[in-house]
Amino acid sequence: MKIYKTYKFRLYPSKEQQELINKTLGCTRFIYNTMLYEKEKLYKENKIIKSKKDCLKELPHLKQTYPWLMEVDSMALANTIFDLEVAIKNFYRTKNYPKYKDKYSKNSYRTNYIKNIYKNRMYENIKLDMTNKTITLPKLKKMKIRGYRKTKEIKGRIINATISKEINRYYVSILYEKNLEEKNIIPKTIIGIDLGVKDLVITSFGEKYENKKYITKYEKKIKNLQKWLSKKEKYSKNYCKIKSKIKETYKKLKNARKYIIHKITKEIVNTNDLIITETLQTKKLIEKKEMSKYISDASLSEIIRQLEYKSKWQNKHYYQINTYYPSSQICSHCNTKNKELKDLNKRKWTCSKCNNENDRDINAAINIMWEGLINNTKLFT
Numbered sequence: 001m002k003i004y005k006t007y008k009f010r011l012y013p014s015k016e017q018q019e020l021i022n023k024t025l026g027c028t029r030f031i032y033n034t035m036l037y038e039k040e041k042l043y044k045e046n047k048i049i050k051s052k053k054d055c056l057k058e059l060p061h062l063k064q065t066y067p068w069l070m071e072v073d074s075m076a077l078a079n080t081i082f083d084l085e086v087a088i089k090n091f092y093r094t095k096n097y098p099k100y101k102d103k104y105s106k107n108s109y110r111t112n113y114i115k116n117i118y119k120n121r122m123y124e125n126i127k128l129d130m131t132n133k134t135i136t137l138p139k140l141k142k143m144k145i146r147g148y149r150k151t152k153e154i155k156g157r158i159i160n161a162t163i164s165k166e167i168n169r170y171y172v173s174i175l176y177e178k179n180l181e182e183k184n185i186i187p188k189t190i191i192g193i194d195l196g197v198k199d200l201v202i203t204s205f206g207e208k209y210e211n212k213k214y215i216t217k218y219e220k221k222i223k224n225l226q227k228w229l230s231k232k233e234k235y236s237k238n239y240c241k242i243k244s245k246i247k248e249t250y251k252k253l254k255n256a257r258k259y260i261i262h263k264i265t266k267e268i269v270n271t272n273d274l275i276i277t278e279t280l281q282t283k284k285l286i287e288k289k290e291m292s293k294y295i296s297d298a299s300l301s302e303i304i305r306q307l308e309y310k311s312k313w314q315n316k317h318y319y320q321i322n323t324y325y326p327s328s329q330i331c332s333h334c335n336t337k338n339k340e341l342k343d344l345n346k347r348k349w350t351c352s353k354c355n356n357e358n359d360r361d362i363n364a365a366i367n368i369m370w371e372g373l374i375n376n377t378k379l380f381t
């Protein structure tokens with residue numbers, strides 16, 4: 001089985017290299033906006049949808065008109081056209097129309113790995129050296145990188161590299177294709193997981209991983225800043241100031257969230273063979289009110305995403321139980337469904353049959369574990 005894995009490094013370009021990266025970012029933005037404008041124009045005037053191929057054909061002409069486009073990585077320019085195509089395809093699904101890019105937009109470009117053999121010598125346009133911690137990228141040449149300190153070598157085939165700029169810091173993400181050796185593991189350890197808001201993850205072993213306070217702090221800060229922003233005149237000096245503050249806080253929130261979630265999911269997948277969760281849909285059905293109080297449920301979908309792929313990488317089993325399974329209403333001690341249990345926000349409840357006092361979340365996690373186990377008996381043979 002083939003799997004794809006991304007490695008993100010901090011990049012340390014020299015002054016000249018920084019200039020070239022910034023220039024490339026500017027050029028890709030220019031291509032994106034130009035093509036989007038032309039597509040719109042052609043559609044409005046002639047009801048013709050300009051194809052990706054036509055856009056690509058136009059690149060050489062654009063380079064002649066604007067010679068500065070020739071100074072940057074041409075693969076990055078072509079990839080921008082592919083990205084625009086994806087953005088337009090997404091629009092049909094999500095109704096989010098592709099926006100023109102400005103300096104607040106996501107600042108990154110992508111280049112593909114190419115290997116050439118010339119006079120019996122191999123040339124690669126992307127070269128990663130984990131011993132000396134350097135990377136060579138098209139047009140940019142060699143640069144220092146930092147990250148994955150303990151990794152001596154990354155196995156697999158490089159597909160592409162994405163160079164990004166985040167508040168004056170530079171990064172490179174390298175996508176690898178790897179061959180995964182498939183093994184059939186008979187589960188010896190099983191875990192059921194209930195996903196929450198205050199506690200992010202609650203396990204059938206009774207452990208709770210809380211949503212760290214500083215994450216809630218960042219979320220509140222963003223909310224306040226957005227309130228402020230709505231009161232300011234658009235594109236005024238203060239407006240721009242708040243806007244970049246929001247962007248900065250988002251970035252901090254994203255990183256903090258990622259760090260915590262990686263730690264939690266790593267621990268769970270390393271120590272268990274069969275991992276069972278509910279679906280995110282279930283959570284939304286049950287805790288609509290509680291969920292809507294928070295800015296996003298991005299953390300929960302990220303946990304599910306990571307559990308899923310990390311399980312796959314380690315040949316472990318991941319399973320999601322049916323959306324309508326009433327994990328919160330069943331007493332995990334006597335298996336009675338407490339239908340009258342309406343207020344699901346109560347942290348503890350007493351079973352009407354066995355009188356057992358159940359912790360809402362741990363009880364749900366245990367039920368999720370059993371339900372998953374019943375549906376996966378074939379794994380044990």
Ligand SMILES: [Zn+2]
Nearest residue numbers: 331334351354
């Ligand atoms: Zn009971």
